[in-house]
Amino acid sequence: MNRSELTHLDVNKLFEERSIDEIIEIEKLLDAEIERKRNDLRSMVGDRYKDILAASDAIKSMKTISENIVFNIEEITKTCELLIGTNNSSTLIAAEDTEIEKQRNEERVLLIQVRLAIFLNEQIWVALDSGNNLDATQYYLLAQHIYMGLNLTKKEYLGKLPLLDHLKLNLVTLRTKIFQNVTEKLESVEITPEETSQNLNALMLIENQTNDQLLSIFIRHRKTALQTVISTQYSSVRLQIAAMVKCLITTVLLLHDCFIYNDSKNGLLWEELNNIVGENAAYTLSKLELPVTPLVSYIPDIIKQFRPKLKMSNTSGQENKQVDSKIVESWLKSTKEKVQEGLKKNLQLVTTVKGLFLVREESLKIELPDSWSKVCADLQLPENFNIWYYFFQKLITSRAENLISTIIRNSLHDIKNDISASLKNGLKVGKSELDLRWYAWKEDSGDVSKFENDHTGLTMKTKGFSHSVVNLCEKLDQQFLALLEDVSQYLHGTEYNAMSSIPYLLNDYKFKRKFIDKEELENHLMLETSKYSLEIPKYLIDFLSDETGTDLVAKSLLSARFLQASCSLCASFQKCCEFGNEPGEWRKICDTFTKTSHSLWMNWVNSTVAKTTDEVTSLSDVSPESMMEFLSRWDEIEIQEQTEEKIFKSQIKVPLKPSIPLTNLLVQLNQHLSQILPYTLPKPIHVNFIEANINVILKEYEGIASKDLNQIQALQFLLDVRFLTTLCVPRENSQMVNFAQSICDKLRSKIDPFDLDVFYSYLQNNVRKAISQSQTLFGCLLPSTTQLMNLGTYTKNKEQELNPSLMAFSIPSTNAWFPLLPITVPSQKLPGQTKPEFTETLPKPSKSTPKKTTQDPASMMRQGAVSLFGNFSTDWFS
Incomplete structure (x- = not known):
């Protein structure tokens, strides 16, 4: 029912149509409406007739005052008349009046x-x-x-x-x-010294507190103010910590201004108190x-x-009043605990080291008064006392260390997932790590890049790092690059790209103190990176522990190359391990990665050994039919023997080359090496590959030497073993050398001693010739460059040994790059050809002359091409 209906009610009709409860409710609405009308009327009268009402009140007051004045005048008149009439009143009346007056007073x-x-x-x-x-x-x-x-x-x-x-x-x-x-006032976050001294004096006046008691009360209230800041919800942790710093700075300044004298004057507390209770x-x-x-x-x-x-x-x-040092020490201790407890949860909201940098910057923006050092000295605070560094710095450093550990741990977890995905998906693609020739010998548009050190194209092909390996290394490096970018501003005050410049002056104490935890965090970053990165080799070993067969070999090769590439391609990863300019941790990681890589390479070596073991049985068939099929052409040599009467001439036949089964085995081994790009194979693995496979072949020859062989077979097998030993058995492996020598002794025992004495020198010459002729084909099976030194072949220096060239598939017998084409006729001078105007002679090496000179690769290739096609036009096609 609205207001208009309430003012036009028909009472008789209302009682006819409504129930009693409804009538009661309507009555309540009417009473409320009446009261509202009354209030509106009062308000209207008060607004419209305010002046009239005020005048009415003033008139009434004037009337009352006037009546009182008239009444008092009449009383005075009566009193005067009474005094005149009773001038000679007695002393008793006067005494009575005095007593009455005293009572009235x-x-x-x-x-x-x-x-x-x-x-x-x-x-x-x-x-x-x-x-x-x-x-x-x-x-x-x-x-x-x-x-x-x-x-x-x-x-x-x-x-x-x-x-x-x-x-x-x-x-x-x-x-x-x-x-x-x-x-409430003393527990306010922001309060002036004047307000503080007034409220402390109020407490002192009411409770009659001593100086130490008042100091304890003041500190207790300031602790509550700090707790208020900690409990308050801020838009960011950065603003909350800045507010806490302001609160603590305010507490120190209030403590000094109120309780400590300044310039031979009492503190505000005592000055104000003296103005209240002083004489x-x-x-x-x-x-x-x-x-x-x-x-x-x-x-x-x-x-x-x-x-x-x-x-x-x-x-x-x-004067010279000092606060109790025990109370101040207790405040420092309890405040540090409170700050630590209050920030424990809040700092968990900061998930990046850059966020901690912003927190520190916001807090250090707060300016301290010029008299801060004197304030701290008067309060007997620690030397070089600073609110941020005393209460907050260790917490921020600890959080930074936790963040660094967490980021590195998460990064390594992501890398493990990437490795797992690459190993699982690598087998689904037809082009796997088992044969990289499809990758190394295929020309791509991105092989030659306009940018330096971009780890693409020929650079990766020369190292045998496929796209899968490079992608894994890029992901690994990106993780640590993100970490470096995150910590750079906190540690150096600049972005990571600008880290080459010194961010602060060497003698600037303020800036040095700002980065006080720089060395600690760098060492932590270095140690954590080293600690968690060493889990990568363990993860690879565990991941491959259940693999067998071809899958094991393919995944082992990918894992081994990834570990090798990580040591050379991941600059950010290396930077994290050398943050403190200590290469020891990086060397430790590289050694572990290399060791694990070699162990993974051995899976491939073992697979090749297993294949060689299956195929070497072709040597054991010594039946005449097989020998007719396997023996190559022998060398016919005419020998002369002179006596007193005449000269006797005779012809002997000596094996000229290794047997065909042995050649097939060596070609197969060479094929295994070519599939995994032999110039990228680590030297220890290369030697292990040769030793393990050659050992299997020698054991087979050991069994053959124990059989009943004729002299022809013994001579052929003797040349095979000598060829194999001279070409592939390392000189430093005395055990294998002695083993091969024992096999040769068994084979020599099956040859007529007289014939052996005649044939052996020619046999040795044929071994040298066979090696010289086949070193290009079997160059990958040479364990080192010094292997054929006794045969007069070309050897490379140590630098070339450590950094094999792309084209060094074999060790040629001359200094020329391509000795593969036989020269059928001597070179002839072309018409019109003139000698060069000058020739360059190389100086003899000396102590002052560098051992190696650099030459433009492009010019070397042009010179090689000119030499090659020059031979084509003169010798080969003549």
Whole structure:
């Protein structure tokens, strides 16, 4: 029912149509509407006729005052007439008047005290509402003093003033309110020294606290203020920590300004207290603007001259006053614990080291006063005391270390997942690591890049790193590059790309202190990277532990090359391991990676050995039919023997080349090497490959040597073993050399001694010839460049041994790159050909001459091409 319906109700009809409960509700609505109308009317009258009402009140007041004035004048007139008529009254009447006057004075004194108590009650509330707690405290003490004086008044008067009980209860409430306001003010995050000293003095006046007690109360309240900052929800951790720093700086400055003298003057606390309770301090009543009344003259002197007093002499001898160092130390300790506890959860919200950098920058923006050093010295704080470095720096450093460990741990977890995916997906692609010739010998548009060190094209092909290996290395390096970019600003104050420049002056103490944990975090980063990165080889070993067959070999090759590539392609990874300019950790990682890589390479070596073991049985068939098929052409040599009578000539046949089964085995081994790009094979693995496979072949020859062989077979097998030993068995492997020698001894025992004496020298020459002719084909089976040194072949220096060239598939017998084409006729001088104008002679190497000179690869290729096609046009096609 709306308002318009309420004003036009038909009562008779209402009782006919409505129930009793509805009528009751309508009655309530009518009462509310009537009351609302009344209020509207009062408001309208008050607004429209305010001046008229004020004038009416003024007229009434004037009428009352006028009547009182007239009445008083009449009383004065009567009194004067009475005095004139009774001029000779007796002394008894005068005494009675004096007694009455004394009684009236007592009543007036009591009345003014009661009025003062009421007035002070109002002034205390006014002072509390305006935030002036110190004035409220002084008024409270004065009111309490008045109340105590009233208690000493005669009981017959007190009985007539029940208002005093109400005043007593009100004083208790005011005391509680003063304590509440003082506590709230002292626990404010932002507060001035003046406000602090006023509120501390308020506490001291009420409780009569000593200096140390007041200091403890102050510190307790400031702890609460800090806890307020910790508990408050901020938009970011950065702003919250900055607020905590401001709060603690404010606490230190307030402590100094209020409790410590400054320039031979008392602190604010003692100065202000001296103005309240000192001998020259103004009386408390003089600070009040009393209402105009004749009763003011009846205020007792004990009230007029009241000022607060303290039992202890807090206002004297405060020069050189120092705070208790134990209290300050206790505050430092408890505050550090509170900060640590308060930031424990909040710092978990900062998930990057760059975020910690922003937190530090925001806090260090807070400017300290120029007198900060003197403030800390006066308060007996630690040397070079700073709020940030004392309370927060270790927490931030600890969080940074945890973040670095977490980031590295997560990065390595991602890398493991990438490795697992690559190993699983690598077998699905037809072009696997088992045969990289499809990758190395295929020309791509990106083989030659315009940029340096981009790890693509020919650079990767020369190292045997396929796309899968390069992608894994890029992912690994990207993880650590992101880590370096994250920690760079915190550690150096600059972006990672600008780390080459020195971010601070060497003698600038301020900036050095800002990066005080730089070395600690760098060492932590280096150690954590080293620690977690060593899990990669373990992960690969565990991942491949359940693999067998071709899958094991393919995955082992990919894993081995990845470990090799990580040591050379991952610059950011290396930087993280050498952050402290200590290459020891990086060497340790590289050694572990290399060792694991070699163990994975051995899976491939073992697979080739297994294939060789299956195929070497073709050597054991020594039947005449097989020998006719396997033996190659022998060398026919004419020998002469001179006697006293004449010269005897005869012909002998000596094996010229290795048998066909052995050649097939060596070609097969060479095929295994060519599939995995032999110039990328680590030297120890290369030697192990040769030794393991040659050992299998020699064992087969050992079994053959134990069979019943004729002299032809023995000679052929003897050449085979000598050829194999000279070409493939390392000289330093004395065990294999002795083993091969024992096989040769068995084979020589099956040859006629006279024939052996005649044939052996020619056999040795044929071994050398066969090696010289086949070293290009079987060059990959040479264990080292010095293997054929006794045969007079070309050897490479140590630098070339460590850095094999792309084209060095074999060790040629001359210095020319391509000795493969036989020269059928001597070179002829073409018409018109002239000698070069000058020839360059190489100086002899000396101590001052470098051992190796660099030459432009492009010019070398052009010279080689000219030489090659020059031979084509002269010798080969002549």
